Amino acid sequence: MKMPPQRLFQMALFAYPREFRYEYGKQMEQFFRDCYRAEKMNRGRLGVGGLWLRTILDLARAAPREHLENLGKDNPIMKNLGKNALALLGSIVLIVIAFLLLSYGRKHEISTILIFGRTLDALTTAGIVGNLIIFLLMAITRLNPLRIALWTLLVVNGALLLVTIAVGSKVDPSFSLGGVMLGYVVSFLFWFSLHWIWSKASGPRPVSNES
Amino acid sequence: MVKKQIDPEALLPLRPSVFHILMALSDGDLHGYGIMQEVAEHTDGQIKLGPGTLYGAIKRLLSERLIVEADERPDPELDDERRRYYRLTDFGQKVLRAEVQRISKMVSVAQRKRLIPKTRS
Numbered sequence: 289m290k291m292p293p294q295r296l297f298q299m300a301l302f303a304y305p306r307e308f309r310y311e312y313g314k315q316m317e318q319f320f321r322d323c324y325r326a327e328k329m330n331r332g333r334l335g336v337g338g339l340w341l342r343t344i345l346d347l348a349r350a351a352p353r354e355h356l357e358n359l360g361k362d363n364p365i366m367k368n369l370g371k372n373a374l375a376l377l378g379s380i381v382l383i384v385i386a387f388l389l390l391s392y393g394r395k396h397e398i399s400t401i402l403i404f405g406r407t408l409d410a411l412t413t414a415g416i417v418g419n420l421i422i423f424l425l426m427a428i429t430r431l432n433p434l435r436i437a438l439w440t441l442l443v444v445n446g447a448l449l450l451v452t453i454a455v456g457s458k459v460d461p462s463f464s465l466g467g468v469m470l471g472y473v474v475s476f477l478f479w480f481s482l483h484w485i486w487s488k489a490s491g492p493r494p495v496s497n498e499s
Numbered sequence: 500m501v502k503k504q505i506d507p508e509a510l511l512p513l514r515p516s517v518f519h520i521l522m523a524l525s526d527g528d529l530h531g532y533g534i535m536q537e538v539a540e541h542t543d544g545q546i547k548l549g550p551g552t553l554y555g556a557i558k559r560l561l562s563e564r565l566i567v568e569a570d571e572r573p574d575p576e577l578d579d580e581r582r583r584y585y586r587l588t589d590f591g592q593k594v595l596r597a598e599v600q601r602i603s604k605m606v607s608v609a610q611r612k613r614l615i616p617k618t619r620s
Contacts, residue, residue, distance in 0.1 A: 304551065312554040315531055315583060319550045322532040346549025354555055 410471035
């Protein structure tokens, strides 16, 4: 059975997001109908072939763009993708600096650098793990973001402190309980302050209209 | 609520498809297919807007208030009244002018550098 071109085009429209189809689908069908009629009349089969080729190429370009735009519209994670990527890059840089400082401190037995390095260690480890959990919780729940940040950072910093005490005291000859504790206290205060500033800057979370 | 006016320059440079759509609408209200025909004519058939590109651009132009849907419909006997017509807003006109000025400045530079011949006015 031969499928009419209009029907084929209607099916191709399913590649676009639903909202876009709903708003512009009928107009796009009309547009295609006009183009098809003109090409068939003026250039025959060759024109119709060219029209289909242009339409498919256009679909391959425009449909992903509309989907991406749709994703970014309501999704805070997609909206802040650039900022999150920058934060991740910053965290990696901090890990590298901490690693270099710790190596230097160990080699030359400089305790202040070791404490500084431990603080950076705590900041980056708790930062990556904690913020990942915070962002996930913020994306899937409607809980207060500041409350999520407070409890997640408390639990993550506390858990990492316990692990470091348990493992570090056995494997690290220069282990100091005070230095490690100081690191995680600084880490908790730093990350929580950042979330507090962020929550003040972004204002109250919008209430969803969906019931 | 008073909407903050955006500086037209802030939207420059325009994407080629957007520039041609605004240029097509500068002569008067047009529907989607009419815009495509006008753009093809302006560009000697080099740019033939596809439906996704055209209506994607229209969606963005409507949200940025560079164009609006025209209230007045043409004579239903002459045209299909289900078609939607689009009109350039005052702000859209300002943005288009700013883009044309930007391009004409570039053309002047190219003429000074003798990359293209000078046009006689």
